[in-house]
Amino acid sequence: MSYLINSSEILQTIEMIDQQHLDVRTITMGISLLDCADRDIKVCCQRVYDKICALAHRLVDTGCAIEQEFGIPIVNKRIAVSPISMVAAACDSEDYVPLARALDRAAQAVGVNFIGGFSALTHKGFTRSDRLLIQSIPQALTETELVCSSVNVASTRAGINMDAVARMGQIIRQTADISPMGCAKLVVFANAVEDNPFMAGAFHGVGEPECVINVGVSGPGVVAHALKACKGQPFDVVAETVKKTAFKITRMGQLVAQEASRRLHVPFGVVDLSLAPTPAIGDSVAEILEIMGLEKCGGHGTTAALALLNDAVKKGGSMASSHVGGLSGAFIPVSEDAGMISAVESGALSIDKLEAMTCVCSVGLDMIAVPGDTSAEIIAAIIADEAAIGVVNNKTTAVRLIPAKGKTVGDRIDFGGLLGSAPVMPLHGGSPAEFIARGGRIPAPLHSLKN
Amino acid sequence: MKAIVSVFAKDCKGITAYVTTLLAKNEINILDISQTLMQEYFAMIMLVDLTDCPLPFDQLARQLKEKGAERTLDIHIQRQDIFEAMHRI
Numbered sequence: 001m002s003y004l005i006n007s008s009e010i011l012q013t014i015e016m017i018d019q020q021h022l023d024v025r026t027i028t029m030g031i032s033l034l035d036c037a038d039r040d041i042k043v044c045c046q047r048v049y050d051k052i053c054a055l056a057h058r059l060v061d062t063g064c065a066i067e068q069e070f071g072i073p074i075v076n077k078r079i080a081v082s083p084i085s086m087v088a089a090a091c092d093s094e095d096y097v098p099l100a101r102a103l104d105r106a107a108q109a110v111g112v113n114f115i116g117g118f119s120a121l122t123h124k125g126f127t128r129s130d131r132l133l134i135q136s137i138p139q140a141l142t143e144t145e146l147v148c149s150s151v152n153v154a155s156t157r158a159g160i161n162m163d164a165v166a167r168m169g170q171i172i173r174q175t176a177d178i179s180p181m182g183c184a185k186l187v188v189f190a191n192a193v194e195d196n197p198f199m200a201g202a203f204h205g206v207g208e209p210e211c212v213i214n215v216g217v218s219g220p221g222v223v224a225h226a227l228k229a230c231k232g233q234p235f236d237v238v239a240e241t242v243k244k245t246a247f248k249i250t251r252m253g254q255l256v257a258q259e260a261s262r263r264l265h266v267p268f269g270v271v272d273l274s275l276a277p278t279p280a281i282g283d284s285v286a287e288i289l290e291i292m293g294l295e296k297c298g299g300h301g302t303t304a305a306l307a308l309l310n311d312a313v314k315k316g317g318s319m320a321s322s323h324v325g326g327l328s329g330a331f332i333p334v335s336e337d338a339g340m341i342s343a344v345e346s347g348a349l350s351i352d353k354l355e356a357m358t359c360v361c362s363v364g365l366d367m368i369a370v371p372g373d374t375s376a377e378i379i380a381a382i383i384a385d386e387a388a389i390g391v392v393n394n395k396t397t398a399v400r401l402i403p404a405k406g407k408t409v410g411d412r413i414d415f416g417g418l419l420g421s422a423p424v425m426p427l428h429g430g431s432p433a434e435f436i437a438r439g440g441r442i443p444a445p446l447h448s449l450k451n
Numbered sequence: 452m453k454a455i456v457s458v459f460a461k462d463c464k465g466i467t468a469y470v471t472t473l474l475a476k477n478e479i480n481i482l483d484i485s486q487t488l489m490q491e492y493f494a495m496i497m498l499v500d501l502t503d504c505p506l507p508f509d510q511l512a513r514q515l516k517e518k519g520a521e522r523t524l525d526i527h528i529q530r531q532d533i534f535e536a537m538h539r540i
Contacts, residue, residue, distance in 0.1 A: 007485045007496050009538040010455055014527065068509045071529035248537045255536040 017072060021221035021283040022249065024256050025276045026076040027063050028197035029056050030204035030212040030269065033082040033117075041093035045102035048087065052079060052106035052115075055211050055266075060111040062263045066256055074256065075418070079107060080202035080214075081117035089129035096133050100140035100147045107146040114185075116202035118149040121192070124158040124441075134167055138175040141182035148200035154190035154387035156394045160442040165387065169380025169436065176372070176403035183402040184367065184419050188383050190390030190397045195270050196326045201363075201398060212269035213261045214326060217253030217317075218276040219245070221283045223309075227291045238292060239312045246273065246316030254321045272326030273317030274362060275309070277337035279420035285309075285330050286339025286349075297339055298349025306330060307360035327396060329362025335402075335415060335422035336367055344423045351425050359389055364397035369413045369422035372405045379403070381432035384442075392445050452501045452508075453482070455534060456515070459525040462493040466524060470495065473518055477511060478503040498531065 016022040036047035056079055063077040081087075081103065088096050100118050107115035118140055120130040137149050151168055154160040168188045175182040187201040194205020197214035204212070226245045230237050253271045261268035277285045286297035289305040310329045318324045332354065334340045343349035351368065358364040364386045370379075383399045390397030404413040404424050414421040458470050467486070474481060474497075483498040504511060512528050519526035 007487060007494075010457065010496050010534055011494065013534055013537055014457055065509065068512055069530045070533045071527055072533060251536045252533060255532060 016219075016222050020219070020225045021278065021280055022219050022252070023073040023075050024215060024253055025218040025274070026078050026197050026199075026216040027059070027074055027256065027260050028078040028080050028202055028214045028216065029059050029264075029266065030080045030195065030208055030214060031055050031082075032204055032208065032210050033084075033087045034206075036087055037090040039090055039092050041088070041091040041098055044088065044091055045098050048081075048099065049102045049106045049109075052081070052103070053109055056106075056110045056112065058264060062260055066259050066263070070256065070259075072252060072256065076113045078112050078197070078199060078202065079110070079115045080197070080204045081115065082204050082206070083119040083121055084117055085120035085127065085129045085133040086206070088133065089127065094132055096136040097140050097143060100136065100144050103147050104144035112146070114146050114148050114199045116148040116150065116199050117204060118147050119151060119203040121152045122161055122164040123152050123155040123190075125161060126164065134171060137171050137186060138178055138182065141175055141185050142178045148185045148187075148202065150187040150189055150192065150201045150203060152189045152192040153383065154391050155444075156191055156391050156447075157444055158441075159444040160190070160384065160387045160391055162384065162436070162442055163439045165384050166377075166380045166436045166439060168383055169376040169378075172379050172401060173374075173376040173403065176405055180402050180405055180413060181415060184400070184415055186400065188399045190387035191395060193326060193396055197272050198274065198276065198327060198331075200400065208269070209267055211266045213257060213264065213266050214269040214272065215253050215257035215260070216272040216274055216276065216326065217249050218274060219249040220275045220277045220285050220288055222249060223275060223313075224282065224284070224288045224291055227288060235308060239308055242309060242312035243316030246313045247320045250317035250320035268323070270323045270325030271317070271321040273313055273321070273324055273328040274326070275313055275330040277331065277333070277340075278418055279336055279338055279341075281338050284337045284339035285332055286337055286343055290339065296346060296348035297343040298353045302353060303356050303360055306332070306357050310361045327362045331362055331366065332357055333367035333400075334425075335369065335420040336418060337420075341421070341423060344425060351427060355385065355389070358386065358397055359393060362396070364390070365399045365401065367400055367402070367419065367422060369402045369404045369407070369424045370427055371408050371424055372403055373408075374403045374427060375431070375433070377431060377433040377436045378427060380436045382427075384436070388442070394447070453531045454499055454501055454528050455531050456497040456499055457527045457529075458493070458495040458519070460493050460523060462488060462491055466493060466522075467495060469522060470519075470524070470526065473515065474499060477506060477514075
């Protein structure tokens with residue numbers, strides 16, 4: 001065509017969308033609820049509901065219109081709110097479940113897929129409100145459908161709050177006993193970010209504006225397709241190919257973010273440069289690692305391959321967007337990635353290798369099913385290990401474990417939809433109970449004398 | 452607003468005539484057009500101007516899809532901005 005864009009580029013874009021699962025994974029509206037505080041929790045709930053409905057009532061329609069006009073699927077429209085432990089701190093109630101119900105009703109009313117922010121930031125210690133919120137999590141996640149919860153237990157500057165780690169081990173255990181699905185909506189963080197658009201860990205941080213639009217892009221299938229064309233080439237070519245592909249994916253996310261921001265009259269926050277897999281065949285991060293030359297994801301070489309992928313995605317993506325933030329990197333949720341599931345089932349991918357992989361990629365031990373009888377102390381110790389990786393390496397790490405009630409190693413647990421299904425993975429024996437029972441704080445690490 | 456209309460089908464007679472008639476009926480001006488054959492598949496890409504089109508974008512997209520399906524054509528319409536964003540710095 002004589003026009004600036006040529007036919008092959010147009011066909012490439014259409015092929016990415018139609019055959020390689022390219023999509024915008026989420027448009028997430030961040031909403032501050034700090035002005036909804038009230039001594040009476042009923043008043044607080046009503047204010048929360050009203051404010052969310054007032055600000056987000058056009059979110060889903062706007063997302064659908066953009067989807068239609070640009071021809072790019074926008075899989076999720078979501079909301080992140082201020083950590084509820086702060087919003088509820090003024091309430092004289094000791095039960096925060098009504099606030100979770102109010103969030104759920106508001107999310108249902110505006111038609112979003114999930115609402116995140118039933119959260120507490122406890123990396124240095126608990127407020128009274130943090131304790132009450134954490135105590136409400138099992139019931140809140142069981143009674144609601146769309147509410148997601150997260151708790152930050154560690155940071156590089158504050159160290160690891162081991163009391164919070166131990167408590168979250170118990171909370172995950174309790175939630176699993178009522179409903180394993182609840183655990184899929186609960187994340188424990190170290191170095192949680194304030195502008196993450198992805199669930200279950202999204203919340204609207206205290207440094208954020210009144211209302212903001214953040215966008216999370218995806219596209220493992222597109223990267224996999226591009227890498228198939230560089231078989232046998234050196235890593236320099238692999239890195240360049242990933243960068244170029246990430247650039248294109250992110251430009252599309254930036255366009256969608258700006259358009260949503262303009263139409264909703266809400267400022268644009270960040271694009272989260274992520275490779276978020278889905279259970280669909282051909283939309284897998286594990287597959288990308290295997291295309292790089294590994295027989296199976298989880299074998300030796302996996303960590304190096306993932307490190308290259310993660311870095312190249314950020315390099316390519318950061319040039320494509322005016323503001324980059326959120327978690328930004330490759331995600332490795334086991335249940336949501338067909339290649340990861342297959343690697344676990346074949347015995348190639350263990351929890352230890354997943355832990356090593358989290359040192360070089362976005363987030364952490366994500367959507368991993370563990371035996372139903374896993375003790376609270378073991379869960380807490382897994383959280384502590386992961387938090388240590390995040391704190392020492394100055395990165396975000398997280399744990400989203402699902403103790404599969406009544407199931408053991410080799411069984412499978414199904415979540416449905418984007419959450420997929422997960423094989424139950426074996427853990428190590430040996431009780432860390434005495435270690436976890438110590439409580440207190442692991443001090444913040446030294447960030448000099450680095451050798 | 453400018454948009455890209457892309458048509459994919461097994462090659463047969465009258466595809467271009469059929470699609471351009473659909474566009475003309477909706478007051479859509481074709482600014483540029485290109486066609487290629489990939490094996491037995493026909494791909495046509497048009498840059499169009501929607502300024503005078505009376506239909507809202509979503510209805511137009513639906514109509515093109517439905518009318519396309521009647522002749523086993525796969526017709527997409529997308530705003531041109533997405534291609535520019537993705538392929539131009």
